[in-house]
Amino acid sequence: MSVRLSIDIGGTFTDVVLDSGSVLTTTKVLTTYDDPARGVILGIDEVLSNSGVLPQNVTAILHGTTLATNALIERRGAATGLLTTAGHRDVLEMAFENRFEQYDVNIDRPIPLVPRHWRLGIEERIAADGEVLVPLNEVQLMSAVEKLVGDGVESIAIGFLHSYIAGQHERAAADIIRCSFPSLALTLSSEVCPEIREYERFSTTVANAYVMPLMSQYLHSLSAQVGSLGIACQVLLMTSGGGLTTLQTAAKYPIRLVESGPAGGAMLAANIARSSGLDSVLSFDMGGTTAKICLIENGEPLHSRSFEVDRSYRFKKGSGLPVRIPVIEMVEIGAGGGSIAQVDAMMRLQVGPASAGSQPGPASYGKGGQWATVTDADVVLGKLSADHFAGGKLRLDSEAARRVVEQHVGNIFTIDSKQGAHAISEIVEENMASAARAHAAEWGKGLRNRCMIAFGGAAPLHAASLATKLKIPKIIIPQGAGVGSALGFLLSPISFEVVRSLYMKLQALDSAALLRLFNEMRNEAMEVLTLALLGEEAGEKVGEKVTEKRQAFMRYVGQGYEVAVDVTDIELDSKALRLGFEQAYKVLYGRIIPGMQIEVLSWTLSLSAAAPKQLLPQQLPKQLLKQADKKVSAADAGFTEFYNGLETCEMPIYQRDGLKPGFMVHGPVLIVEDQTSTVVPGETQLTVLKDGALCIDMLAFGNE
DSSP, X not given: XXXXXXXXXXXXXXXXXXXXXXXXXXXXXXXXXXXXXXXXXXHHHHHHHHHTOOGGGOOEEEEEESHHHHHHHHTOSOOEXXXXXXXXXXXXXXXXXSOSSTTOTTOOOOOOSSOGGGEEEESOEEOTTSOEEEOOOHHHHXXXXXXXXXXXXXXXXXXXXTTTTOOHHXXXXXXXXXXXXXXXXXXXXXXXXXXXXXXXXXXXXXXXXHHHHHHHHHHHHHHHHHHHTTOOSEEEEEOTTSOEEEHHHHHHOGGGXXXXXXXXXXXXXXXXXXXXXXXXXXXXXXXXXXXXXXXXXXXXXXXXXXXXXXXXXXXXXXXXXXXXXXXXXXXXXXXXXXXXXXXXXXXXXXXEEEEOTTTTOOGGGTSSOOSOBHHHHHHHHTSSOTTTGGGGTSOOOHHHHHHHHIIIIIHHHTOOXXXXXXXXXXXXXXXXXXXXXXXXXXXTOOOTTOXXXXXXXXXXXXXXXXXXXXXXXXXXXXXXXXXXXXXXXXXXXXXXXXXXXXXXXXXXXXXXXXXXXXXHHHHHHHHHHXXXXXXXXXXXOGGGGEEEEEEEEXXXXXXXXXXXXXXXXXXXXXXXXXXXXXXXXXXXXXXXXXXXXXXXXEEEEEEEXXXXXXXXXXXXXXXXXXXXXXXXXXXXXXXXXXXXXXXXXXXXXXXXXXXXXXXEEESSEEEEOSSOEEEEOTTEEEEEOTTSOEEEEETTTTTO
């Protein structure tokens, strides 16, 4: 029997799910910042104890984490140097040479991860066609490396011009450096991001080098600590693109772990959308530190090959550090349960992005928190029940929540604590609504009349209010919503994507060179998949269980941006590629440009193993949905004093594990479970679906 552990480390909580024959055991523990692996071990101990599963019976560990993202945002990575072609060390500083905020004279640009004095030029030059124009100056190379090491640099990024076509100088430099400094972490742009456009390539390479020592140390420490429990199995990491890869690959390319946790949540929402026949979905994931919003079309999340980390202007494209990696497209903002509320110098109430995290956490946790947070506001409003929070493991301090909300908000605006809490809630929900609108606008999508799938520890608390702001008529809260991202890992395939830049015009397409390129890419991806599938696929032909997908990034000659064209099932000739491009171009822009030449800049190939059997919705309820024999009544769980911004009313509380499929009730009611709570406000109707999911219909505008 397959027994898998799924682990998601967030900014506030670490979620652990044990899947043993479709019987799920879940828990949430506070994230341990000093050593994140310690929180993981605590969670594993708890689910093993509760399930009765022996450590040696665990067959796989699936893991996602925000550690790489946080290290980039908080600038806690390694001291990093950049070796690049002489005369080009300021590429990171010049960036795109544009203004992402046209009318702000005091514009703040992202600060490069590598300071200028650690960006050193090396004499060498390779032309755009791969010809060596200037040989690599090995003496100058070693002098530069010795200077960097003497300054305390721990990791070096190597990015030479045109290495995406010919990477021999980068490889030679790495070999020379390793001979003298074998422990120095090295990242080559020709391996991490072999794509045209030097700024994005250098930025991705530097970001990978910046987090490599931290992530490598953490991953190997986690593997060792898990092994000390008696668990001897494969550890697979969730990537930002929605697939699982090996620990070794993750340690080499940690930049691919950026957004790995949120990607799991998007995969969960996509699975629910497919199984429920939902064509247009908004995925809403809100935890203790951040909120993530993703658009899902026809059962698939939007994908991209570019992502920005640490945007200096909220929601503003171009204000962050670009990385070129396969990624599920979503918007993430600092809006979570631990987001701190405070009044600025202009007497404006601001919520986030700073977070109380897990240490000390919100004041209501009783662990020394002194700031008012979204969680504290939820306690004051009656959205969280002190008696039912975290399954009773952590009793909330309602008085402490009231005190900090009154101190940091109420007293300043001369309003009571309930009005202050309502203001905090409104601000954070409007922040999330604004992020959703901006994200949808960037992709030319609408939000109205979508179905929202909400999960994460805080999302079900705020889903109905957010849906009201976005005019979304229906919300689904799946079983196990509080640990949604970890559940998504269990539903994700093992996969790996390879990218190469090979410029061609369609009128001069070299099909033979293209076939050779795809064979090389396929072999590289297959090496990763074979290693990842070694345990469960031993003795079988891995290739027979793998699905291949190929894409070409094409544009009309003279344009600045490419269109992704699926070329998996078409002939690699100019006629078929032109037809594929014109179809994709017309979907985006509504028309084509007859007679224009077409060019291809890059190609991608991804291999995916068969996704695990679906846990949702067919099997998940077997464990999480407990069929109650007695009739459920509000009195079973009591009442809470709920403030909706206008008045206080008694809101009945229902235990979710006692609700049968078909149960229906009008709001306001509060549904409580171990890992989250769901607020069902007035003018809504709650229905328990056949699979145990909660469905909230927004009656106010559901028929608009």
